[in-house]
Amino acid sequence: MDWKPNRHSSIPVYKQIAAHIEQLISNGEYPAGSVLPSERALSKELQVNRSTIVAAFEELRALGIIESLQGKGTIVSKNIWGGTNRRIPNWEKLIETGSFLPNPSMMRTIRKEMYHQDLIDLASGELSPELSASPYFRKILATEDFTYHVGYDHPQGNLNLRQTIAQHLKEYRNISATPSSILVTSGAQQALYLIVQCLLQNGDAVAIEDPSYCYSLPLFKSAGIRSFLLPSDEQGVDPEDIIDLYKKHRIKMVFLNPNFQNPTGSLLHIDRRKRILEISSYYGIPIVEDDPYSLTAFDQTKVPTLKSLDQNGTVLYISSLSKIVASGLRIGWIFGPQKAIERLADAKQQIDFGHSIIPEWVAKQFLSSEDFPIHLQKLRNSLACNRDKIVFSLHDLLGDQVEFFAPDGGIHLWCKVKSEIDEQQLLNESIRRGVVYVPGSIFGTKKGYARFTFGRASEDHIYDAMTRFSEALRHHV
Template sequence: MWKPDRDSAIPLYRQIADHLQEMIVHGEYPPGSPLPSERKLAEQFGVNRSTVVLAYAELRSLGLVESRPGSKTLVSPGWNQSASRTPEWHRYAESGGFLPNLPFLRRIRDALAQDESIIDLASGKLSTDLSPIREINEIMHTCTYHPDNGSDVSQGFPPLREALAAFLERNRGIRTSASSILITSGSQQSLYLISQCLLSHGDAIAVETPSFTRSLSMFQSAGLRIYPLPMDEHGVRPESIRELYSRHRIKMLFVNPNFQNPTGTVLQAERKKQLLDTASELGLPIVEDDPLSLTAYSNNYPLPIRAEDASSNTLYIGSFSKIAAAGLRIGWIVAPKSVIARLADARRQMDMGFSVIPQQIAASFIESQLFQPHMERLRRQLQLKLDTLVASLHRHMDGLVHFSVPQGGMHLWCRVVPQVHDGRFLDEALRSGVAFVPGSVYGAEPGYIRLTYARPQVEEIEAGVVKLAESLRAVME
């Protein structure tokens, strides 16, 4: 009996719709005949009823079926005529050059959107109690709008770039100027601009493995060849760079050295120097993504690579999304002026410039006396949530998962001791009411998971771990 492929890049509802369409076209369901009920099909295919609802909606959009209130879904009597007049939009969607998100990520996103009761140990978002809602609202009352404020500022709102230059020197040890900063709508747009403007189809890049950037389809969409930079508990192993350069002529390195996503590791000082020295000798640019350094629980913030880069080999990416006001969508790139000009030109073609209002708010926030107290509260609460998660794992999953406790960030990287199938584990967890991200999403070998503790409330964390433990035991049987 046919079953949807849970490891396929095609969403489950699309697979079901395509299967039913094939049966209709081949006469297994003639015009006017009833189709199975949503509940029956869900049981038959082992999916949620909502997945079948989406599949039937897709068939209705093609004119293949029709549903009448209080009756079954029927094959449309004139489907062969009506279908010819309806574009098969899903074919267009599947043929685009920009690849969709990975299947596991789409499955998690859809489940969280459909069921708000799921305990979210997957999303890298701050819970509302950790967000500076009061502070941002207070600042918003002081901001004034003028239509010329955002005119011809393709690099970003000048006061924000000035504020960021001071912020980076004060908090990250990076000396730069406003003219060397480009404002983006977050780290992912920064990475997208770099992949599209500074690299070409067929170029080779080296990316930490596991790494958040391995979960992004944008690199494959750009036609880049991706090679893994090996890691251990001390971060990237720089000695692998020469071999990658010699064998594959890599053109760029992508690293996240401080409280790395997903592993939480910090790149050792010796390795940081070796990485810089090797990149400088080979003329390789380093793209450094640094969203979480300021979450160090001990207030001993690890310096970014860019702060120690005297040769300007590093393109530095930052964002406020993980530490403050994700809704403002403020990110930035620090780079040589020629690179900034190229990226700003592309950015202008994409959206004609970023909205000035969130930039005004961000500039006021980082210069205000409200920012540091917010960061101190954020670090305390993240530490509390991490401690709660660790204690809960020891209590309910002792021997089932192994992990090292990070000193900052918001992610706990776990090795699952029993050998289980990633997809079955995730599906069982979502059915039980808890979400996590399988490590394979980040390029890791099977058997790892990332638990993110910034989104759930403290009181939800233990309940989430209990559900996680039950789900793991269920797929072990």
């Protein structure tokens, strides 16, 4: 719990703890019948003596709010407030039967651990604070005049921002777009959600890469979509596999992350890109291109997106500023056929009444400023240094115990551990030693892999992080 008792208060600490737990129970965070953390766990988390927790539990037990059951521990009473004519909602059942599925349990554990300050984070798929564009945002907020009306704007997003995104796509990604065919979204995640909800229906089949970030998303299962896997190597997916899946399952869409792919860092070969577009056009299969990383190419080579090669309008293009500017800005976009964009915009309007004008204004100012290319170059240089540091660390600490290739862009390194491992146990041991990463099975069917995000940890911490991982691995095997 993100709460600590006030040791300077006149209220005894045990009473503060009892009152806080009672509030959590009242709010439904601990439903009737649920098991409370142990006395030992709470005393450690709240940094108090175990006797203080015992006193707090006694207070709640006297009120009839909790009870102790042999073999189960301390649970929330099913008749919490003592009135037999009142029933507590069965929150557990409601949670289990909701149509929107939770994230995988291992991913939820990782996300919880990532907030611990004493962990080195190689798991979070975002930039470290020092690599984000925060200093430029402060400059914009301090020097630029904000003249927009702070109200609901166009369902597709602010027109000035969409015009700026269209110019950005032409200059940096060789994509010719119009503002009317762009929808501003809350990052790429919302873009994927809107596409699945609006353009597919229960029972439809889609193809995703294996491994793939999409594999970790429950949004496909929540919508009743059947996902089929496209095996991937260092040059991406094999286009002929798309044909096979179409003939067997009549797939409706293909979801690809072709540029410095998450999690592998691979770059889809140009010949495969062209063949995929031929297949897409011949069979009428839309391609959803998720492209957060193409501008991170370390050698500054312009990576050709699928959309820039698309001659027939079969590609829905998704990108965002999360991986090159700042994830907290929550600015992403979809570019595609205007009719499809209007449908997606209508759905977004139902969800959140459109994007907030304030981050849109900041994004517009930054993208059109002279600072953006300066930031982008600094980012590429820093990411290349981080990549080199993690590659050196793996070679130095683990040698032939692991296999990997060094990506030429992006923020992830995909590493295979040669020895047989229990992913959950290795993760737990790594967290105990102070480093967190994402086990490979979260992204697909391949076992014995780890995704290390070198864009998240600072360069100074990377060797230390890999030292802790190597120690955990030696302890595990």
